[in-house]
Amino acid sequence: MTAEPLLKVENLKKHFPVRGGILGKEVGSVKAVEGVSFTVHKGETLGIVGESGCGKSTTGRMLLRLIEPTDGKVYFEGQDVTTLSTSEMRKLRRDMQMVFQDPFASLNPRHTVEKILEEPLKVHGIGTPKERKQKVRELLEIVGLSSYHAKRYPHQFSGGQRQRIGIARALMTRPKLIIADEPVSALDVSIQSQVLNLMQDLQKEFQLTYIVIAHDLGVVRHISDRVGVMYLGKMAELADSERLYENPLHPYTQALLSAVPIPDPLFEKESVVLEGDIPSPSNPPSGCTFHTRCPFKMDVCAQKVPELREHESGHYVACHLYTENGSAASQNTQVLEEGKHE
Amino acid sequence: MNTQEKVLDVKGLKVSFFTDDGEVPAVDDIDFYVRKGEVLGIVGESGCGKSVTSLSVMGLIPSPPGKIVGGSIKLNDEELTKASEKRMRQIRGNDIAMIFQEPMTSLNPLFTIGNQLMDSMLIHKKGNKREAKKRAIDMLKLVGLPRAEELMNDYPHQLSGGMRQRVMIAMAMVCDPKLLIADEPTTALDVTIQAQILKLMKRLNVELNTAIMLITHDLGVVAETCERIVVMYAGKVVETGASIDIFKDPQHPYTRGLIQSVPDMRYKKQRLYSIPGNVPKPGSIKTGCRFADRCEFAFDRCRQEDPPLYHTAEGRSTRCFLFDEKEGAAHDSRATVES
Ligand SMILES: Nc1ncnc2c1ncn2[C@@H]1O[C@H](COP(=O)(O)OP(=O)(O)OP(=O)(O)O)[C@@H](O)[C@H]1O
Ligand SMILES: Nc1ncnc2c1ncn2[C@@H]1O[C@H](COP(=O)(O)OP(=O)(O)O)[C@@H](O)[C@H]1O
Ligand code: SF4
Ligand code: SF4
Ligand SMILES: [Mg+2]
Ligand SMILES: [Mg+2]
Numbered sequence: 189m190t191a192e193p194l195l196k197v198e199n200l201k202k203h204f205p206v207r208g209g210i211l212g213k214e215v216g217s218v219k220a221v222e223g224v225s226f227t228v229h230k231g232e233t234l235g236i237v238g239e240s241g242c243g244k245s246t247t248g249r250m251l252l253r254l255i256e257p258t259d260g261k262v263y264f265e266g267q268d269v270t271t272l273s274t275s276e277m278r279k280l281r282r283d284m285q286m287v288f289q290d291p292f293a294s295l296n297p298r299h300t301v302e303k304i305l306e307e308p309l310k311v312h313g314i315g316t317p318k319e320r321k322q323k324v325r326e327l328l329e330i331v332g333l334s335s336y337h338a339k340r341y342p343h344q345f346s347g348g349q350r351q352r353i354g355i356a357r358a359l360m361t362r363p364k365l366i367i368a369d370e371p372v373s374a375l376d377v378s379i380q381s382q383v384l385n386l387m388q389d390l391q392k393e394f395q396l397t398y399i400v401i402a403h404d405l406g407v408v409r410h411i412s413d414r415v416g417v418m419y420l421g422k423m424a425e426l427a428d429s430e431r432l433y434e435n436p437l438h439p440y441t442q443a444l445l446s447a448v449p450i451p452d453p454l455f456e457k458e459s460v461v462l463e464g465d466i467p468s469p470s471n472p473p474s475g476c477t478f479h480t481r482c483p484f485k486m487d488v489c490a491q492k493v494p495e496l497r498e499h500e501s502g503h504y505v506a507c508h509l510y511t512e513n514g515s516a517a518s519q520n521t522q523v524l525e526e527g528k529h530e
Numbered sequence: 531m532n533t534q535e536k537v538l539d540v541k542g543l544k545v546s547f548f549t550d551d552g553e554v555p556a557v558d559d560i561d562f563y564v565r566k567g568e569v570l571g572i573v574g575e576s577g578c579g580k581s582v583t584s585l586s587v588m589g590l591i592p593s594p595p596g597k598i599v600g601g602s603i604k605l606n607d608e609e610l611t612k613a614s615e616k617r618m619r620q621i622r623g624n625d626i627a628m629i630f631q632e633p634m635t636s637l638n639p640l641f642t643i644g645n646q647l648m649d650s651m652l653i654h655k656k657g658n659k660r661e662a663k664k665r666a667i668d669m670l671k672l673v674g675l676p677r678a679e680e681l682m683n684d685y686p687h688q689l690s691g692g693m694r695q696r697v698m699i700a701m702a703m704v705c706d707p708k709l710l711i712a713d714e715p716t717t718a719l720d721v722t723i724q725a726q727i728l729k730l731m732k733r734l735n736v737e738l739n740t741a742i743m744l745i746t747h748d749l750g751v752v753a754e755t756c757e758r759i760v761v762m763y764a765g766k767v768v769e770t771g772a773s774i775d776i777f778k779d780p781q782h783p784y785t786r787g788l789i790q791s792v793p794d795m796r797y798k799k800q801r802l803y804s805i806p807g808n809v810p811k812p813g814s815i816k817t818g819c820r821f822a823d824r825c826e827f828a829f830d831r832c833r834q835e836d837p838p839l840y841h842t843a844e845g846r847s848t849r850c851f852l853f854d855e856k857e858g859a860a861h862d863s864r865a866t867v868e869s
Pocket of ligand 3: 440476477478479480482486489494506508509
């Protein structure tokens with residue numbers, strides 16, 4: 189794609205301090221996100237997958253500065269978000285909204301649905317009280333609830349309905365970008381597909397751009413145009429959804445995909461069962477952080493950090509197998525443009 | 531099949547909770563059995579009664595408010611619903627063992643792994659302390675934990691989620707149970723760790739011939755691990771059969787809808803099928819088929835009468851009126867439990 193991306197993320201990092209001792213001195217840090225770069229184009233859905241603790245949520249929250257980045261840049265429509273003042277940032281959140289995993293925890297139990305949905309409009313000074321109430325009713329219908337639900341409280345709804353409320357709240361300000369962090373993982377299977385279909389319908393209707401963070405690889409394939417795979421705070425691979433699932437290059441992606449149970453007892457899959465646990469992000473392995481579990485580990489892997497490079501057009505991978513260091517050295521490797529430091 | 535081959539035989543089980551809102555029938559007249567050495571999957575969405583079923587088998591229904599109000603649970607030929615608490619304590623951990631979704635809730639944070647493993651053997655008088663220690667270490671090795679001797683002295687919080695679940699499995703297997711009940715054993719785990727645990731459970735099933743009752747909401751997990759499946763919906767068994775048959779040709783409209791709702795990682799569907807409506811609360815539907823409000827095939831009779839389980843094919847039954855007219859369909863739900 190040639191058009192200016194809606195969102196451009198450059199070398200984003202978050203190190204959480206680890207404090208210890210009676211004085212609470214900083215004794216180390218958790219490298220939750222360790223130099224992540226990607227772009228998101230208007231109207232597309234970027235999926236981010238990875239296992240627990242790999243930094244998906246931290247990445248998502250940094251884009252909105254709900255967590256302050258330690259380093260790196262986030263450009264939204266060309267504007268550097270990381271240098272905005274608090275009030276400028278608040279204004280920008282009109283265009284960038286978030287949907288959370290646990291619809292219950294993210295909705296104030298003491299407020300009616302009407303009050304919850306009106307809140308973002310009030311914050312941004314949109315409309316008169318009457319117009320706002322009208323808009324609340326409109327959006328309730330759009331997400332598949334009824335306007336009479338406006339006077340109810342969150343606990344009076346099922347999990348799926350609460351997630352519809354969460355989505356309606358994110359849509360109130362008519363944002364351009366929605367970051368959805370595990371939007372369906374708390375829902376029952378039969379309700380998950382309702383919410384995924386709703387998200388796809390809304391995307392068409394409101395020309396939304398999505399970043400969908402999820403650990404369920406089936407859900408991510410279903411909803412995403414492009415997918416990034418994270419491991420220990422880094423992007424291991426990034427490609428078109430079809431290409432990533434059909435032809436995964438990174439050994440971690442290959443193992444991750446093969447670990448997913450397939451709902452078909454007759455399907456014979458090649459399964460690469462990875463040994464060992466995910467290392468701690470406070471003490472990540474040297475070189476390629478996956479080398480402690482990688483079945484293709486080479487000498488270079490423990491020493492040198494593999495950069496995320498474009499292996500084929502639009503298919504990025506961070507693995508020495510695809511560099512001159514590796515056996516499958518490829519000709520056409522280019523440093524990922526977004527990853528470069530000026 | 532003769533009854534000898536069934537480790538567990540549940541018939542007409544009814545479990546209710548007596549709350550301020552009245553009687554909540556969490557499990558409402560369910561039949562199923564587990565054969566010796568097989569892996570049976572119980573699938574269903576949250577609140578359909580999976581955990582209540584497994585807790586009933588273990589004799590662990592919190593009472594009050596819960597109570598087994600009808601039916602029978604037979605372990606080999608022993609009736610468990612009539613067993614004394616003393617007898618149930620002998621059975622638990624010894625004949626039947628259970629592992630839960632969140633290992634941390636069933637491991638005691640104050641005791642070492644070794645202590646907890648040995649305790650259950652000593653309670654059930656499986657040898658002296660030295661023998662218990664040796665078996666504990668052997669079990670930790672069996673479930674694939676590295677440095678088993680050192681682990682004996684570790685506390686649960688020092689282990690990762692996957693390691694804790696392995697310890698739970700070691701603890702469950704230590705007295706060589708005939709039946710292992712695993713209630714969402716991998717739901718809290720990452721997919722690469724889940725793959726390790728499922729592989730381990732299958733291995734133990736084959737090597738030790740332990741029957742496993744695997745409870746999960748994940749259709750992928752059942753398809754990969756279970757030979758036979760029981761599908762539950764709103765406190766009822768709606769379909770049972772061989773895993774291969776059910777996935778190839780689901781009969782009950784709920785099972786069909788559920789299978790079609792899951793995004794398949796192997797290919798991209800343009801649009802997912804979705805079952806309309808919400809999962810009902812137990813007891814909220816008093817008459818008729820529990821699925822009628824969400825069923826695209828519902829007809830008048832579905833709202834008036836409760837469909838029985840129809841025996842639909844060899845080893846298969848389905849609770850749906852659509853199977854009523856079929857040749858030789860048995861109308862009595864009792865007749866569907868093959869014997
Ligand atoms: N406020 C914090 N202080 C210290 N460490 C943190 C904090 N928030 C997150 N972390 C750590 O940062 C790492 C990444 O966390 P993050 O929540 O982004 O993971 P995730 O990929 O979203 O995982 P999950 O799939 O479990 O939601 C983890 O190791 C986590 O423990
Ligand atoms: N201690 C309890 N008190 C009251 N109701 C309960 C209790 N335990 C379970 N239930 C009810 O029984 C139903 C079945 O629960 P459960 O077996 O835990 O479902 P699941 O299939 O998700 O494991 C639920 O609707 C739940 O609300
Ligand atoms: S860089 Fe080496 S260790 Fe890392 S994924 Fe590639 S082959 Fe494996
Ligand atoms: S009995 Fe009727 S409502 Fe129930 S599943 Fe069958 S067709 Fe649908
Ligand atoms: Mg997260
Ligand atoms: Mg349960």
